Amino acid sequence: MLATEDTETPHGDPRPSDHGLERWAANAPMRHIPSLSWIIAKVDGDMRRRIERLWASFADLPFSNPHHAELEMEFRALCRTLERIADIARSHHGHPHPPNELGPRLTWTVNDVLAALRSVDAETFGRRFPFHTAERSLAEPLWASILAALQHVQSLVDLVRVVDPSIDEMMYEGLVQLQEPLRREPIA
Numbered sequence: 001m002l003a004t005e006d007t008e009t010p011h012g013d014p015r016p017s018d019h020g021l022e023r024w025a026a027n028a029p030m031r032h033i034p035s036l037s038w039i040i041a042k043v044d045g046d047m048r049r050r051i052e053r054l055w056a057s058f059a060d061l062p063f064s065n066p067h068h069a070e071l072e073m074e075f076r077a078l079c080r081t082l083e084r085i086a087d088i089a090r091s092h093h094g095h096p097h098p099p100n101e102l103g104p105r106l107t108w109t110v111n112d113v114l115a116a117l118r119s120v121d122a123e124t125f126g127r128r129f130p131f132h133t134a135e136r137s138l139a140e141p142l143w144a145s146i147l148a149a150l151q152h153v154q155s156l157v158d159l160v161r162v163v164d165p166s167i168d169e170m171m172y173e174g175l176v177q178l179q180e181p182l183r184r185e186p187i188a
Contacts, residue, residue, distance in 0.1 A: 033126040033139045039146060040117050047153060048110050051078070053171060054156050055106055057164040067163050074159055075102055078152040082109040085145045088138065089116035 034042075058071050083098070086109070098105045098112070126139045160167045 030126055030137070030139065033137075033143050036117065036120055036122045036125045039143070040114065043110070043117065043146070044114055047150065050153050050157070050171060051106055051110060054153070054160050054167070055103060057160045057167055057170070059103060061163055065163060067159065071156070071159050071163070072102065074152065074156050075106065078149065078156065079105055079109050081145065081149045081152050082113050085142065085149060086113045086116040088142045088145055089113070089120050 055075070058075065061068055061071065079098070079102070098108045120138070120142075127137065157167060157171065
């Protein structure tokens with residue numbers, strides 16, 4: 001728009017904003033980023049349940065076990081990744097210090113991540129920032145950190161499987177729920 005252009009229509013009404021600038025809430029959602037409600041459900045449901053079951057297997061492991069140190073390092077890496085999710089989701093980076101013990105720290109960190117995710121604006125999450133701001137959307141680094149946390153959980157499953165072969169059974173427990181229970185007597 002030139003400074004000399006007329007900004008009113010012939011009827012005296014101001015012209016609609018046609019300056020070419022985008023509005024954040026009007027941009028289409030990015031297809032490679034899931035919705036915020038799905039992410040919250042994934043962290044609160046699936047991820048929390050997996051972490052709790054993995055921790056239950058690790059908590060019974062004696063310190064003398066040769067795999068104890070490796071598992072503890074991976075659990076600590078998972079905590080750092082979860083803390084990164086909370087930091088990205090928050091507009092401010094200050095939060096209370098987590099507990100030092102690893103078990104309570106995992107629970108505290110998952111709860112902190114959920115609180116941070118619930119504070120994100122669901123209307124603008126997953127939408128590209130307007131091009132003229134030259135900023136990157138919050139959704140992409142947040143989704144990347146969630147994928148990193150899911151990868152840590154998967155590598156923990158592989159590590160825990162060595163010391164607790166029944167971990168797969170515990171992970172898939174409750175996956176299939178039948179509408180009608182199976183009959184006790186044989187069908188044929």
